[in-house]
Amino acid sequence: MTNKFPSMNFEIETERLYLNMWEESDANWYRELIGERGIAKPSYEKVQKKILSLRESSLENGISLLTVRRKDEEDFIGYCGLIIGRSTLEEPEIAYELFQRTHGNGYATEASSAIMEAAIATNRRRIWATVRSWNIASFRVLEKLGFIRHHSICDENGELVWNLRDL
Numbered sequence: 001m002t003n004k005f006p007s008m009n010f011e012i013e014t015e016r017l018y019l020n021m022w023e024e025s026d027a028n029w030y031r032e033l034i035g036e037r038g039i040a041k042p043s044y045e046k047v048q049k050k051i052l053s054l055r056e057s058s059l060e061n062g063i064s065l066l067t068v069r070r071k072d073e074e075d076f077i078g079y080c081g082l083i084i085g086r087s088t089l090e091e092p093e094i095a096y097e098l099f100q101r102t103h104g105n106g107y108a109t110e111a112s113s114a115i116m117e118a119a120i121a122t123n124r125r126r127i128w129a130t131v132r133s134w135n136i137a138s139f140r141v142l143e144k145l146g147f148i149r150h151h152s153i154c155d156e157n158g159e160l161v162w163n164l165r166d167l
C-alpha cells in the first residue's frame, strides 16, 4: 500500500529541546533508558539494530520516534514521536519515554506538543495514544495535549486505555 501522507518533520526545535532522527551514537543512552523500565538492559548490538530499523522505517512510513535533547544541558533525555504501534499509519500513535531524573519539568508536554504540530502538518485527521490505566503522568500529558479517553480494552497486562485527539 502506498503512503498518501507527506513525511513528518524529523528535525524539530522547541523552546528548550531539540528533537532529531536517531544516530548510531544514541545506542548507549537508549540502553540506559530501557534499563529504567526495570527489565534487563538490552545488548549494545540489539539497540544498534533497533536504531537502524527505526531509521529505515522512518523513510518508509514518513513517521518516527525522535530523540529528545535538552538545549542547555546538551544531554539526551529520551524520545518522543509517532509510531504505528497498535494503530495504523493513517491514524498513528504518539509515544514518549524520558529518563526519570528529568520527569516533572514539562519536557514530555513540550516535546509531544511539537510532535502533534508535526502530525497536523502531515494532514492526518486523528492521533491515538494507548496507555495503561495506572500511568497517571502519561494521562496528564495527553490531557494537556487535548486527547480524550475513547475506549478501554483488557489484555494479559491489564487495562489499556485508547485516547484520541481529533486534529
Ligand SMILES: CC(C)(COP(=O)(O)OP(=O)(O)OC[C@H]1O[C@@H](n2cnc3c(N)ncnc32)[C@H](O)[C@@H]1OP(=O)(O)O)[C@@H](O)C(=O)NCCC(=O)NCCS
Pocket: 096, 097, 098, 099, 102, 103, 104, 105, 106, 107, 108, 109, 110, 130, 131, 132, 135, 136, 137, 138, 140, 141
Ligand atoms: C509519561 C512521561 C513521559 C511524562 O514525562 P514528564 O516530562 O514528566 O511530563 P510533563 O512534566 O510534561 O507532565 C507530567 C504531568 O503529569 C503530572 N503527574 C505526574 N505524576 C503524577 C501523579 N502521580 N499524580 C498526578 N499527576 C502526576 C505532573 O504533575 C504533570 O502535570 P502538570 O503539568 O499539570 O503538573 C514520563 O513519566 C515517562 O517517561 N514515563 C515512563 C514511560 C511512559 O510511561 N511512557 C508513556 C507510555 S504510554
